[in-house]
Amino acid sequence: xxxxxxxxxxxxxxxxxxxxxxxxxxxxxxxxxxxxxxxxxxxxxxxxxxxxxxxxxxxxxxxxxxxxxxxxxxxxxxxxxxxxxxxxxxxxxxxxxxxxxxxxxxxxxxxxxxxxxxxxxxxxxxxxxxxxxxxxxxxxxxxxxxxxxxxxxxxxxxxxxxxxxxxxxxxxxxxxxxxxxxxxxxxxxxxxxxxxxxxxxxxxxxxxxxxxxxxxxxxxxxxxxxxxxxxxxxxxxxxxxxxxxxxxxxxxxxxxxxxxxxxxxxxxxxxxxxxxxxxxxxxxxxxxxxxxxxxxxxxxxxxxxxxxxxxxxxxxxxxxxxxxxxxxxxxxxxxxxxxxxxxxxxxxxxxxxxxxxxxxxxxxxxxxxxxxxxxxxxxxxxxxxxxxxxxxxxxxxxxxxxxxxxxxxxxxxxxxxxxxxxxxxxxxxxxxxxxxxxxxxxxxxxxxxxxxxxxxxxxxxxxxxxxxxxxxxxxxxxxxxxxxxxxxxxxxxxxxxxxxxxxxxxxxxxx
Amino acid sequence: xxxxxxxxxxxxxxxxxxxxxxxxxxxxxxxxxxxxxxxxxxxxxxxxxxxxxxxxxxxxxxxxxxxxxxxxxxxxxxxxxxxxxxxxxxxxxxxxxxxxxxxxxxxxxxxxxxxxxxxxxxxxxxxxxxxxxxxxxxxxxxxxxxxxxxxxxxxxxxxxxxxxxxxxxxxxxxxxxxxxxxxxxxxxxxxxxxxxxxxxxxxxxxxxxxxxxxxxxxxxxxxxxxxxxxxxxxxxxxxxxxxxxxxxxxxxxxxxxxxxxxxxxxxxxxxxxxxxxxxxxxxxxxxxxxxxxxxxxxxxxxxxxxxxxxxxxxxxxxxxxxxxxxxxxxxxxxxxxxxxxxxxxxxxx
Numbered sequence: 001x002x003x004x005x006x007x008x009x010x011x012x013x014x015x016x017x018x019x020x021x022x023x024x025x026x027x028x029x030x031x032x033x034x035x036x037x038x039x040x041x042x043x044x045x046x047x048x049x050x051x052x053x054x055x056x057x058x059x060x061x062x063x064x065x066x067x068x069x070x071x072x073x074x075x076x077x078x079x080x081x082x083x084x085x086x087x088x089x090x091x092x093x094x095x096x097x098x099x100x101x102x103x104x105x106x107x108x109x110x111x112x113x114x115x116x117x118x119x120x121x122x123x124x125x126x127x128x129x130x131x132x133x134x135x136x137x138x139x140x141x142x143x144x145x146x147x148x149x150x151x152x153x154x155x156x157x158x159x160x161x162x163x164x165x166x167x168x169x170x171x172x173x174x175x176x177x178x179x180x181x182x183x184x185x186x187x188x189x190x191x192x193x194x195x196x197x198x199x200x201x202x203x204x205x206x207x208x209x210x211x212x213x214x215x216x217x218x219x220x221x222x223x224x225x226x227x228x229x230x231x232x233x234x235x236x237x238x239x240x241x242x243x244x245x246x247x248x249x250x251x252x253x254x255x256x257x258x259x260x261x262x263x264x265x266x267x268x269x270x271x272x273x274x275x276x277x278x279x280x281x282x283x284x285x286x287x288x289x290x291x292x293x294x295x296x297x298x299x300x301x302x303x304x305x306x307x308x309x310x311x312x313x314x315x316x317x318x319x320x321x322x323x324x325x326x327x328x329x330x331x332x333x334x335x336x337x338x339x340x341x342x343x344x345x346x347x348x349x350x351x352x353x354x355x356x357x358x359x360x361x362x363x364x365x366x367x368x369x370x371x372x373x374x375x376x377x378x379x380x381x382x383x384x385x386x387x388x389x390x391x392x393x394x395x396x397x398x399x400x401x402x403x404x405x406x407x408x409x410x411x412x413x414x415x416x417x418x419x420x421x422x423x424x425x426x427x428x429x430x431x432x433x434x435x436x437x438x439x440x441x442x443x444x445x446x447x448x449x450x451x452x453x454x455x456x457x458x459x460x461x462x463x464x465x466x467x468x469x470x471x472x473x474x475x476x477x478x479x480x481x482x483x484x485x486x487x488x489x490x491x492x493x494x495x496x497x498x499x500x501x502x503x504x505x506x507x508x509x510x511x
Numbered sequence: 512x513x514x515x516x517x518x519x520x521x522x523x524x525x526x527x528x529x530x531x532x533x534x535x536x537x538x539x540x541x542x543x544x545x546x547x548x549x550x551x552x553x554x555x556x557x558x559x560x561x562x563x564x565x566x567x568x569x570x571x572x573x574x575x576x577x578x579x580x581x582x583x584x585x586x587x588x589x590x591x592x593x594x595x596x597x598x599x600x601x602x603x604x605x606x607x608x609x610x611x612x613x614x615x616x617x618x619x620x621x622x623x624x625x626x627x628x629x630x631x632x633x634x635x636x637x638x639x640x641x642x643x644x645x646x647x648x649x650x651x652x653x654x655x656x657x658x659x660x661x662x663x664x665x666x667x668x669x670x671x672x673x674x675x676x677x678x679x680x681x682x683x684x685x686x687x688x689x690x691x692x693x694x695x696x697x698x699x700x701x702x703x704x705x706x707x708x709x710x711x712x713x714x715x716x717x718x719x720x721x722x723x724x725x726x727x728x729x730x731x732x733x734x735x736x737x738x739x740x741x742x743x744x745x746x747x748x749x750x751x752x753x754x755x756x757x758x759x760x761x762x763x764x765x766x767x768x769x770x771x772x773x774x775x776x777x778x779x780x781x782x783x784x785x786x787x788x789x790x791x792x793x794x795x796x797x798x799x800x801x802x803x804x805x806x807x808x809x810x811x812x813x814x815x816x817x818x819x820x821x822x823x824x825x826x827x828x829x830x831x832x833x834x835x836x837x838x839x840x841x842x843x844x845x846x847x848x849x850x851x852x853x854x855x856x857x858x859x860x
Contacts, residue, residue: 306746329748338746346746351739360736360747369729376727 006033008196009054009085009165014063016049023049025220026063031165036187036197038211038228040204040240042435043406045217047200051167055080055087067165083165086158090170092150094142100153101125101138104160121160128159132189148179155186166190167198172206176293177463177496184210202240202435204233205464216240241436248443248468251451256284259319259424259455260305266313267300267479274300278314278481280474282455284423287446288484289470290459291495297479298459299341302428305457306338307331318424332361337422339413341429341459343406347413350402354394355383357401358416386415391441407438414445425449425456431465443469463492477504528849532799533813535845536838543837547830554828558835561823562816568823570707574777576808576815577707578603578786580714581769582793583800583807584721589641589762591725591802592734593741594648594755596641598659599766600790601666605640606633606767608670610774611678611689611781614696622695629696630713630771637767638760640666645759649752663790671783678781689781698776710772714808717765721804724761734758766790795839799846814839 009031016024024046031037041047052058054065056077065072067083094103105121125138134152142150151171158166168187172180187197187210201207207214208228216224216239224239237245260282267275275297282288292298303309304316307328316323318334331338340346348357359368359379367378383397390411394404404412410430417425427446431439446469450456460466466473472484475498482498497503540558541551563569582599589596609632618625640662647653673679674687682690698709725731733754736744745751769789774781796814800806821835 307748308746327748328746329750332748340746345740346743349736349740349743349747352736356732356736360744360749363729363732372728372730374727374729374732 007031008033008068010066011050011054012064012066014050014053014060014065016046016053016058016060022220024053024060027217027220027222028063029215029222029225031196031198033196034191034194035213036191036199036211038207038214039198039200039217040202040207040214040236041217042202042240042437043433044219044435045240046220047217048169049220050217051087051169051198051200054085054167081161084161084163085165085167086161086163087167088151088154088158088169088171090173092154094150094153096143097141099139099141100136100145100156103142103153104138104157108161125156125160128156131193132159132186134159134186146179147174148176148182151175151179151183152186155190163195165196165198167200169200170202171199172201172203174294176499177492178500180206203464204236207236208233218242237436245436245440248440248447250287250447250469250471253285253451255286256453256455257319258282259284260457261317261320262314263317264314265304265311265316267304267309268312269300269479273479275304275311276479278479280481280484282424282457284453284455285450286471287450287456287458287469289466289473289487290457290476290481291463291466291473291499292461292476293499294461296476296499297481298428298476300479301457301476302338302341302426302459305331305336305424305426306340307336329361332420335420335423337417337420337425337454339410339417339425339427339430341432343409343413344402348401348409350400352401353398354387354392354401354404354412355379355397357412358383358386358397358419361416361420382419386412386419390415390418407434410434410438410442414442418445418449421452422449422454425454426459427456428459429461430458431460431462439465463495466495467492475499477501480504524849524853528846529799529809531849532842532845536817536841539841540834540838543834544830547834549828549830554824554830554834557824557828558817558820560820561827562820567705568819570702570705572812572816572819573711574706574708575819576811577711577714577776578769578773578789579792579796579811579815580711580718580808581772582766582789583796583811584714584717584793584804585762585764585766585769586794586797587800587802587804587807588721588734588765589758590738590797592738592755592758594645594758594762595656596659596759596762596766597656597794598641598644598662598666598763598790599769599793600663600786600788601659602637602640602763602766603770603773603786603790604666604670605636605763606770607774607781607785608673608678608770609633609636609767610692610696610771614692614775615690616693619693620695622697622699625695626698626775629775630768633767633771634764637763637765637770639763641759641763641766642756645755649755667783670781674781674783680780687783691779692775696775697779698772706777708772708776710768710776713768713772717768718804718808721761721765725804730754730757766793769793795843799843801846801850813842 007030012028014024014027027050039047049058053060056075056079059074067085072083073079101122104125109117122138129135134156136149136152171183175183191197199211211228214226214228214231214236215222216236218240258281262278262280265275265278266273290298304311307326307330310326344350363369363374368375380397387394387397392408392411392415394408430442446456458466458469467487470487472486473490474484475482475495477499482503537555544551544554561568562572582603585599586596610629613629613632644655644658647658648655671687674689678689680688680690701707701709701711733749736749737751737754741751773785778785792814796807796810799810817835817838821832824830825832
């Protein structure tokens with residue numbers, strides 16, 4: 001990558017306090033023309049605050065921002081846009097029921113004009129698409145686009161407004177590996193044309209792949225700046241967390257007996273089947289990773305094993321015993337621990353206290369209740385123990401659970417589920433949205449349970465995670481499941497192809 | 512001006528909010544009093560005197576509060592589990608019907624046996640009346656607000672039919688009213704010669720029992736979990752539909768006791784004007800009490816005091832007693848708004 005010296009954006013001494021919390025502490029950085037600058041940091045490190053200040057959503061307590069040599073007035077998103085700063089949010093800001101062209105034009109036209117500039121806009125959009133290789137049909141409705149295509153529209157939207165500085169907030173969170181590669185190629189083309197890009201992420205391999213320079217934020221401070229070529233993932237991870245990170249060690253241990261077996265399981269859905277002909281044998285002492293683009297049957301599988309839904313075909317057996325009647329409490333009784341995908345909506349009842357949530361699967365039995373009366377002292381003792389053992393940071397066992405951070409909420413759920421001494425663990429996206437420290441903790445706990453004999457189904461969209469932890473990996477596509485593959489036999493590239501449907505019955509030639 | 516979420520609610524709000532609610536209702540009432548051509552102070556004085564100024568007035572307030580405690584508890588129990596029981600009125604009449612069916616001589620039993628039997632039968636009737644809408648809700652997703660609300664009208668018409676047929680008092684000179692309950696079925700008066708009856712004590716007892724259920728039993732825990740987040744509750748293994756059904760039984764049963772209490776404690780017979788909307792006012796009581804069973808007692812007494820006091824006031828000062836409706840409504844709105852501030856704070860900028 002060619003780095004030119006002209007600075008397009010300069011942040012000097014940006015400081016922002018929220019009460020006692022120092023969200024940004026005297027951050028200074030320069031962005032150059034034609035470079036991808038990665039902004040790396042854990043959740044809560046201050047990345048989002050910094051970008052919100054840049055965009056005028058927040059006002060910095062101290063410091064100033066210059067774009068193209070001119071000071072940017074505070075509290076003015078309009079000024080940021082006018083100076084050519086564009087942002088692609090993690091959660092897209094597109095109107096689903098409008099076409100691509102409408103979305104791109106939205107907000108760029110004056111309110112009172114009789115004739116719309118559609119023809120000119122269409123030509124402009126076609127030209128941008130051509131120049132930057134961002135192919136989308138301008139007349140398709142957003143609702144009919146894939147996630148990768150929607151992101152392209154977001155980028156086009158920014159380019160249409162003459163963005164010369166593009167900020168991408170966790171842009172790969174929703175993409176398949178192939179879509180991610182395509183995005184990276186696009187970014188290289190953009191910087192080749194002189195744009196400057198800030199790439200916000202906490203995924204190290206992406207930062208290594210796409211950026212020319214990395215700045216690391218930790219607890220509001222800019223702690224390091226590196227040329228990407230002169231650093232490595234390990235160093236960046238340590239800088240980001242502030243202490244050495246142990247890689248998860250997966251020891252080879254002999255397989256236990258079959259814990260969970262699925263035999264040609266089917267689950268009908270509205271329209272397309274949610275699961276079709278899914279077969280799998282999960283052993284004790286084993287982690288089976290389930291890869292797939294979200295929405296391809298993973299949640300159906302999770303619902304099934306959680307006892308929420310009844311299969312419409314095939315059989316599910318636990319320890320050789322076929323389950324006839326599916327019910328969450330019964331699954332718990334069989335020793336199935338369940339870590340749900342959506343912590344807030346399903347994992348806990350936010351308005352109940354920590355102790356109330358911790359007993360939610362076991363409140364009917366001693367010591368938590370006797371003859372219908374709850375023993376709150378036993379609940380409190382249990383909660384105090386879990387909070388200590390799993391290092392849940394909270395005001396106390398009687399605090400409302402919704403006050404916890406994502407990582408602490410997940411620790412709470414882990415503590416609750418692991419306390420059951422489970423023989424089968426269903427972990428659905430257990431580390432999504434967690435910072436590196438918490439991710440490592442969750443991984444450790446899963447491996448510990450594996451060592452104790454549990455069979456673990458790990459559903460994840462993070463392929464690195466699957467490759468690091470799984471003994472075997474299967475891929476799900478449109479409700480079907482591939483044959484299991486030993487971890488040593490698969491690569492990210494291979495998984496990516498399978499996630500797009502290669503190798504599945506009836507769609508061998510798809511994509 | 513905007514709302515920001517609070518980390519933790521200030522506990523003082525539980526004391527401040529009700530006081531502010533009462534104060535707000537008096538401020539609004541003052542405006543209305545002026546509009547009615549009377550001095551606000553004389554109106555307040557008359558309301559307070561009429562509600563609690565004499566032994567008679569105070570006992571009258573408690574008598575009026577009794578059915579409101581029952582219907583308030585019924586709403587509080589159901590709403591906590593997010594079961595929107597608007598059918599307190601119908602369940603009250605179901606209880607009243609059972610009181611007449613069993614209490615007018617069909618069962619010649621002594622009071623200590625007969626009264627509990629009537630209560631049990633009434634609770635069963637009220638419970639079953641709410642079980643239907645609850646089943647439709649959990650099974651087919653039918654909105655229980657609509658079904659329970661409409662059942663109120665069905666029930667009033669049913670009572671009207673009974674009073675012109677099966678339950679009509681042959682000695683009633685043609686009036687649509689039932690026979691009087693026999694002496695053994697009457698709830699004894701608490702003070703000889705006054706109207707306040709045993710129903711009030713039973714209502715207080717019911718509130719304490721509901722409090723105990725909420726705080727200490729697995730059922731109370733289940734109701735809370737289901738009310739806050741049914742999806743998470745179901746995922747955890749709480750039998751959501753069964754909890755809903757049990758909640759319905761308790762709620763319907765409590766509302767039916769209001770009917771027993773009014774017929775067996777006060778009126779003696781069943782007429783079509785047995786309830787001036789106690790079922791609906793119970794909802795107001797429950798909301799004013801933030802669904803807390805002990806709060807229901809206080810809220811019911813407050814609401815009863817406003818109505819009883821306003822009646823007396825309209826006789827002496829001449830301002831219409833509708834002012835009571837406004838005061839209760841203002842208190843309710845203030846309370847609901849105040850509850851918002853337990854979770855949010857107002858940020859001026």
